[in-house]
Amino acid sequence: MTGQTKTVAVLRYRPEQDEAPVWQEYQVPYGDDTSVLAALNYIKDELDGTLSFRWSCRQAICGSCGMMIGGKPQLACKAFLRDYPERVTVEALAHFPIERDLVVVMDGFIDKLQKVKPYLIPREMRALEDGEYLQTPEEMDLYAQFAGCINCGLCYAACPQVGLNPDFLGPGAIALLHRYNLDSRDGGQAERMEMINAELGVFNCTAVGYCSEVCPKMVDPANAVNVNKMNSARDYFFRFLRPAPKQGGCR
Amino acid sequence: MSDQLKRSNEPVFWLLFGAGGMLAALIGAALVFVLVFAVPLGLMPEAALSYGAARAFAQHWLAKAFLFVVVSLFFWHAVHRIFHSLHDIGVHAGRGARVLVYGSALAGTVAAAFALALIGG
Structure with a gap:
């Protein structure tokens, strides 16, 4: 701490007393390393114990502290006061309903995550004595980037189409869907294509690309979405040429 | 949300949009340069755009195919972009607007085919 203070303006919303969100300013002492x-x-410890926000790891791993900082979706642990001359604004993550202060309701996002089946659906069932599902480093490289997602929701706050249509599956869920489709051990692509092809699927995207820009983990959800537009178009026109999938089977 | 699980027909329009966009990126600027600047400013001979030369060009079947693809795909590209830009600026146009914009591209496609057929071989 250098003894200097900076103004932190927080958009408060306490449902029991505020009809609409209101700005509240705090003077916070800071140094070069103050996130x-x-x-x-x-603020919570020294100035105002009523302020609510989510956080856990302080090192951009848990994905809890996503919020709008200076109007941009960022992790609070990865943004620093030193980058904001005089004053910084902090608001709840855009495009999510506010539960209280900086805490948003994530239910819609969690629901979308579950819908894309973000887990391995084995291509071939193996008994325990058959050993591990093996994968080469090259096969892992294909999807490793998309596996970096920490479900922080920044890409949803960045996406203008999520803002216009809250039902849109959205960048994060599609990036995870793509991560499992690309996995050599996975055989669930056919099941997941239904979500990609649906009215709530990839064609809501207008290729703005801001999702990939704000991602704190260098995931490229815009790429996952746009690759799947082509997959969906192929599926749309060639679905009649393929034999019907076996009932409940993997590829 | 369940009715939104129904398959989207967007691939049809998206592919036409994408094809038109690719074509526009490749030759759109060159077309505008030749037609709007190069010939009127005298950078290219005036005869290049004379009625006779243009007609002779349009009489070859390969040139017909080229003109048809350029004109129709540019139409599909433009209407798709207009429709989605309306959505972006908050005009959530419904089925009627969809029919209107994509219908105008269809009309442009049919008109291009008809005009090219009239030119004869």
């Missing part, structure tokens, strides 16, 4: 999360914790 926005550290500033929020200072």
Whole structure:
């Protein structure tokens, strides 16, 4: 701490007393290494114990502290007061309903995540004595980037189409869907294509690309979405040429 | 949300949009340069765009195919972009607008085919 203070303006919403969100300003002492999360914790500990926000790891791993900082979707632990001259604004993540202060309702997002079946659906069932499902480093490289997602929701706050149509599956869920489709051990692509092809699927995207820009884990959801537009188009026109999938079977 | 699980027909329009966009990126600027600047400013001989030369060009079946693809796909590209841009700026046009914009591209496609057929071989 250098003894200097900076203004942190937080958009408060306490449903029991606020009809609509209201701005509240705090003066927070800061140094070069003061993150926005550290500033929020200072406010909660020293200035105003009623402020609510989610956080856990402080190192961009848990994905809990996503919020709008200076109007941009960011992790509070990865944004620093030093980058904002005089004043920084902190708001709840855009495109999510506000539960309280900086805490948003994630239910819609969790629901979408479950819908894309983000887990391995084995291509071939193996008994325990058959040993592990093997994969080469090259096969892993294909999807490793998309496996970096920490479900923080920043890409949903960045996506203008999620803002316009909250039912849109959205960048994060599609990136995870793609991660499992690309996995050599997985055989669930046919089951997941239904979500890609649906009215709530990839064609809501207008290729803005802001989702990939704000991702704190260098995942490229825009790529996952746009690759799947082609997959969906192929599926649309060639679905009649393929034999019907076996009932309940893997590829 | 369940009715939204129904398959989207967007691939048809998206592919036409994508094909038109690719074509526009490859030759759109060159077309505008030749037709709007190069010939009127005298950078290319005036005869290149004379009625006779243009007609002779349009009489070859390969040129007909080229003109048809360029004109129709540019139409499909443009209407798709207009429709989605309306959505982006908050005009959530419904089925009627969809029929209107894509219908105009269809009309442009039919008109291009008809005009090219009239030119004769």
